[in-house]
């Protein structure tokens with residue numbers, strides 16, 4: 001391997017494993033798995049690195065997801081489109097909605113052809129509208145193995161490698177052995193998921209915005225970062241943020257008064273700012289209870305273990321922050337899932353989902369659907385890009401471009417990542433800062449986060465395995481600044497962006513906000529996108 | 538959070554060390570793994586699914602450590618209950634096909 005010694009940081013490391021690939025996929029949730037499968041099917045040599053374990057990591061594995069599986073019957077497709085469009089607040093696009101639904105239909109059927117055990121309904125037919133996370137991801141892992149994809153588990157990427165103006169691989173660490181790794185690649189797919197800021201929402205603690213940081217370091221453009229105000233209800237003590245069950249719930253305040261309101265999520269959020277809120281799932285019929293028990297057993301793990309019957313006993317609830325996981329914002333991409341940086345592609349929650357979901361990712365399974373379609377497209381395009389480069393790519397002179405947390409610009413100091421993370425969380429988790437936003441609040445938060453960025457860029461550095469937390473910390477600061485800087489520029493309320501100073505939707509702002517930058521964050525409206533075409537339907 | 542690696546049941550296969558998404562366990566030679574970074578546990582219950590002998594127990598609380606009594610857990614048959622519920626044991630396999638989630642998703 002010629003190239004790795006070009007990287008001074010890695011020359012010093014005790015051991016480096018160096019690999020070569022046509023396509024390197026970072027992240028082993030559904031979007032990364034689909035990207036890797038598709039690239040391999042195109043004949044690419046594929047390496048996939050995951051921070052945790054492909055099969056258990058990421059939001060899908062732990063949670064289970066609903067997904068949109070609609071046959072190509074014009075009336076059914078029109079209804080599916082309308083459901084999405086109704087929640088998109090004029091930020092989505094008709095053509096994208098249609099093609100995402102179509103691609104997912106085809107690929108879920110392929111999954112069935114490969115032998116995936118979709119559940120059967122009582123009438124004996126196959127039901128393909130939900131994915132049981134552990135089954136789905138374990139199946140995809142086996143399929144990847146069969147396709148010859150090299151999987152690096154427990155191997156967080158730490159930075160991208162760049163050569164001749166293109167992204168040319170990534171480097172990271174095996175956090176169990178401590179060994180460093182580097183993969184030279186013709187193209188890289190970022191499928192690192194969203195960012196939930198270590199809120200402990202189900203399955204999200206590996207999702208710290210690492211891909212956002214890596215891409216920002218490469219100069220990439222983001223879109224829709226203000227669509228990041230998503231919280232989900234869970235029992236106050238539990239991680240299980242599965243909001244669907246609360247459809248059959250009654251919420252009450254400390255005195256037992258029933259909380260009512262047109263927008264229940266906002267009512268609960270407002271009440272939680274003032275004091276405790278309780279719920280009981282008293283509207284679930286025996287049949288619905290059966291659906292929950294036999295379909296989503298993870299709902300009951302905390303209740304059963306706590307000794308609470310959620311259908312008859314009231315329990316305290318909270319809203320846990322899910323950030324961009326069930327938010328929307330991420331890397332701006334074209335219709336082939338290419339980012340603005342050559343050689344860099346994005347899929348799943350790492351990419352902006354505005355084309356499909358607009359201003360709110362809502363219910364009904366759009367995110368899981370997006371993960372399939374965008375994964376397939378990113379894998380396809382990345383493989384084609386690598387093929388055009390040919391084997392020559394590995395002889396390019398590559399360098400790592402990681403900054404904050406990896407290569408401090410000043411004297412490295414012993415900064416405590418625990419304290420920095422707590423300081424980030426103080427800005428992004430509170431409901432009165434991020435569920436309900438305000439000009440004043442956003443400005444103050446952004447000021448504090450800018451300060452954290454400056455200090456950590458100058459002095460934060462991890463050694464050994466703590467390098468992972470150092471980079472995660474930098475990634476969370478970078479992500480939160482893009483979110484809040486974008487939110488400040490959207491002077492209205494729309495979808496999951498709720499602005500106290502501008503409580504209504506302003507039709508003149510039916511356009512997207514692009515953003516980017518590291519030391520200096522920029523935000524500007526996307527040129528010429530007043531997304532009105534689709535309204536006609 | 539994860540509260541128990543049962544020395545009684547554990548075979549030392551270290552699968553949990555490999556599969557935990559947040560790297561909570563450390564392998565120990567000739568012994569069961571240790572819960573080395575409990576504060577990093579995201580209460581996802583994945584380790585319970587992958588432990589072949591139901592030696593792990595993840596308690597309900599995502600924020601605070603909870604004292605658990607292994608004998609009591611044995612008595613209530615909670616060890617391995619999630620693995621059974623999703624059909625990941627030989628005797629519970631049919632439960633996979635009878636996922637009734639669609640009852641929640643059909644128009645209501």
Ligand SMILES: Cc1cc2nc3c(=O)[nH]c(=O)nc-3n(C[C@H](O)[C@H](O)[C@H](O)COP(=O)(O)OP(=O)(O)OC[C@H]3O[C@@H](n4cnc5c(N)ncnc54)[C@H](O)[C@@H]3O)c2cc1C
Pocket residue numbers: 026027028029030031032049050051052053057058059060061063064065066067155156157158191192193194201202203204206207208210211240241242322325326347348349350364365366367368369371
């Ligand atoms: C509780 C809950 C319920 C949900 N329910 C639904 C639903 O019903 N329907 C729906 O459509 N959506 C749902 N979602 C959202 C859905 O789970 C996500 O949109 C989906 O998992 C995105 O897939 P992904 O592959 O992009 O990311 P993920 O599945 O989150 O995977 C990202 C992967 O990247 C890895 N990674 C992160 N950083 C690095 C790094 N530095 N190096 C290497 N790897 C890294 C992580 O370990 C992880 O495995 C839910 C989410 C939650 C939290």
Ligand code: SF4
Pocket residue numbers: 542543546547548549550551552553554569570587588589590591592593
């Ligand atoms: S997976 Fe189970 S048996 Fe294997 S080491 Fe972990 S606790 Fe022990």
Ligand code: SF4
Pocket residue numbers: 538539556557558559560561577578579580581582583584585595
């Ligand atoms: S519950 Fe999840 S995060 Fe906690 S130890 Fe088990 S696998 Fe790891």
